[in-house]
Amino acid sequence: MGMSFQTVMSQVMLGLNNGVFYAILSLGLAVIFGLLNIVNFVHGALYMLGAYVALLGFTMLGPLLGRPDFHLNYWAALIVAPLVxxxxxxxxxxxxxxxxxKFxxxxxxxxxxxxxxxxxxxxxxxxxxxxxxYDGKPEVLSGVVDLGFMLFPKYRVWVIGISLVVCFSTWFVIERTKLGSYLRAGTENPELVKAFGINVPLMITLTYGFGVGLAAFAGVLAAPIYSVSPVMGSEMIITVFAVVVIGGMGSIMGSILTGLLLGMVEGFTKVVYAPASGTVIFLIMVIVxxxxxxxxxxxxx
Amino acid sequence: MNRYVWLALVALGLLAPFAVYPVFMMKLLCFALFAAAFNLLLGYTGLLSFGHAAFFGGAAYVTGHLVKNLGLTPELGILGGTLFAGLLGYLVGSLAIRRQGIYFAMVTLALAQIVYFLALKLPFTGGEDGLQGIPRGLLFGLIDLNRHVTVGSTPLPLSLYYFTFALFCLGFWVIYRAIHSPFGQVLKAIRENEPRARSLGYKVERFKLIAFVLSSALAGMAGAMKCLIFQLASLTDVSWHTSGEVVLMTLLGGVGTVLGPSAGAFTVVTLQSQLTMVGPWITVIIGGIFVVCVLVFRRGFVGELGRLLRRSL
Structure with missing residues (x-):
């Protein structure tokens, strides 16, 4: 088999690139599941919605406002889409x-x-x-970076970097701050937390908003890489469900690491036996x- | 339930093709059986499978392959499809029952996705096109399922219809017997309180698995019937949309009621055939019904009716 170091690494890097999306989405699912005890099936659709906010903000918002030369640029979309x-x-x-x-x-x-x-x-x-x-990819992020062992698109480096920052910041906030301790306590025993004078219903609402905001953020990141389509979310969500089954939704760090790891495994499978790359995550789920x-x-x- | 009600329903089924477009009736019977099989799990065992299309569609493909490519007679084709779905149900069920509740739903959804991939990639499945032009053939090598009987001036596919109706009755009867047997009582005990059923000495996993296999085999029989009626096995049959649809039918009609899934299937199939002019908006409508159902109508038609009449239907 002609498996050069270069080919393997490039596929693993591309896999990592998918992996960060699995990580952000399964992280959002885990955060929501922790406090609301529901599996958020609409997560994929909201990821898709995030990508469309970026796309439509770039192409249609200007004409709609009567200013055809106005574009919601990429950086603005990264903030606006999660908020919307x-x-x-x-x-x-x-x-x-x-x-x-109560049901x-x-x-x-x-x-x-x-x-x-x-x-x-x-x-x-x-x-x-x-x-x-999506044509709104900023100029700064086009072109390639030399990683030493391979050339890699600058945009994908950015996606991996910013995703890791977002994932680990979320982990830090939940596991290491006072706000996070309220959240974790709310997961364990909402009644007791309420008794301490914390507005649990508000906390739940904001947690849900934050979780789906993460999905939208991932959607904007995805827009310049994958084509923006109405089915991008449903294709993603089923894979992410498998990721979540593999990792378990009980741990924030667990869902991040599982997402990253499975993305890389998927990428590696592309080199070893390409036809299996679409199903390898599901097969790993079976083994787990x-x-x-x-x-x-x-x-x- | 009263035996006269059953007799009336059977009579209705026998006379239906003279009053209603037979293909519509047959589609209805297929989905009613599919939903009833699904309800055996959700309604009577408390397990939400989100991958039942794998059995429905998988059996459709197998039956299509047996009949079209290997030249088997229709009853053997349906038997093959049903057995395949049961076997697949054994594999999927053994894995899925290792997890509870919400995870169970996700595992079944993900495993069904593997079946979807296979249906897309395997050499005999026809890829994106699916299996088309599947012959209906001669039942037991004798009865031509394509035969139309002219009543008045309209030719009706009566042999196919009564064959479908007979299979539906068989499947429905199996489910009814299962629910009303000691086995069914154990399933309900598991649904109500699994640890308690376990503490009473029941091997909960085994009961869940048997229910799963039975449910998937019957879902497969429904899919096999659908494959002969429409002479088609397609990717839609194995897609997660179909898995979602059967959940909706059951929910809308009434989870855990005998007649609910049929009522739900009737509603959804009618909506789909009446609302063809709205095109893709049908997905939005289906989604909307889902939301309304979950929010304000959790008992479904038959469940609400049963509450009104104070009896279980």
């Missing part, structure tokens, strides 16, 4: 998810599945399923279920 989607998340939590709190957790999954269908359906009606290219049913970082339920 986060606000939508707050709305979803306050009007719908909140009512389901079986499965209803949360079903509700968010319905929301995912609605959002994906709306975008399928207006946009091409094969996707549109056989060997360690609770997941790599999970506690036994």
């Amino acid at each position: 989607v986060g606000a939508l998340g707050v709305l979803i939590e306050k009007t719908m998810l909140r009512r389901l709190r 079986d957790h499965l209803y949360g999954l079903l509700l968010t599945f319905g929301l995912a269908l609605i959002i994906q359906g709306v975008f399928t009606n207006y946009f091409n399923v094969s996707g549109d290219a 279920l056989l060997v360690k049913p609770a997941g790599l970082f999970g506690k036994e339920a």
